[in-house]
Amino acid sequence: GAGVSQTPSNKVTEKGKYVELRCDPISGHTALYWYRQSLGQGPEFLIYFQGTGAADDSGLPNDRFFAVRPEGSVSTLKIQRTERGDSAVYLCASSLGRGPRQTQYFGPGTRLLVL
Amino acid sequence: KNEVEQSPQNLTAQEGEFITINCSYSVGISALHWLQQHPGGGIVSLFMLSSGKKKHGRLIATINIQEKHSSLHITASHPRDSAVYICAVRLLSTYSGGGADGLTFGKGTHLIIQP
Numbered sequence: 001g002a003g004v005s006q007t008p009s010n011k012v013t014e015k016g017k018y019v020e021l022r023c024d025p026i027s028g029h030t031a032l033y034w035y036r037q038s039l040g041q042g043p044e045f046l047i048y049f050q051g052t053g054a055a056d057d058s059g060l061p062n063d064r065f066f067a068v069r070p071e072g073s074v075s076t077l078k079i080q081r082t083e084r085g086d087s088a089v090y091l092c093a094s095s096l097g098r099g100p101r102q103t104q105y106f107g108p109g110t111r112l113l114v115l
Numbered sequence: 116k117n118e119v120e121q122s123p124q125n126l127t128a129q130e131g132e133f134i135t136i137n138c139s140y141s142v143g144i145s146a147l148h149w150l151q152q153h154p155g156g157g158i159v160s161l162f163m164l165s166s167g168k169k170k171h172g173r174l175i176a177t178i179n180i181q182e183k184h185s186s187l188h189i190t191a192s193h194p195r196d197s198a199v200y201i202c203a204v205r206l207l208s209t210y211s212g213g214g215a216d217g218l219t220f221g222k223g224t225h226l227i228i229q230p
Contacts, residue, residue: 041222044220048217101163
């Protein structure tokens with residue numbers, strides 16, 4: 001597609017359940033980022049992939065969060081044993097390359113609600 | 116203390132007014148981004164700055180590296196400009212000297228332009 005896509009657009013789950021959020025970056029973009037945005041706040045960095053490898057996962061809040069990008073394109077953010085505090089919009093972005101002056105293109109986000 | 120501070124948090128203005136949104140940061144950066152977020156979550160990159168000034172249509176962005184400050188201006192504002200405007204910085208990496216990987220965001224400025 002022309003832009004970054006994310007699925008599902010909305011996800012409601014119960015506390016303790018496992019969820020997977022998917023990101024399809026722009027074709028050819030080697031860099032992929034996951035961010036989390038809580039209500040009324042700016043996005044917070046979670047993890048960055050360059051190609052297939054997680055180059056920086058310093059933003060993941062704890063070991064319940066994990067992300068993969070096995071073929072260097074689609075990425076999946078996985079959350080185990082979800083908690084109510086995990087409720088947020090999860091944003092994915094991609095850029096053509098790694099440098100600091102690369103424009104990041106954002107997807108529409110997945111709204112996660114943990115009941 | 117948030118590394119990126121924006122002001123004002125909320126701004127309501129009349130159509131046609133000149134709008135200024137400010138961003139201050141407290142750390143070394145390699146680049147500063149201005150982003151626009153409409154209701155529903157979609158984020159669009161407006162500008163990427165490392166020095167000086169950029170203009171695109173009715174939008175102007177400036178940055179003063181010495182003062183660690185940037186401004187976003189909107190001339191001849193229009194109701195369709197109503198959105199959240201977010202300042203985000205790419206931190207300087209203390210290890211590589213290049214940009215750290217994820218963006219660090221301000222909380223955003225909620226702008227409403229009334230007809």
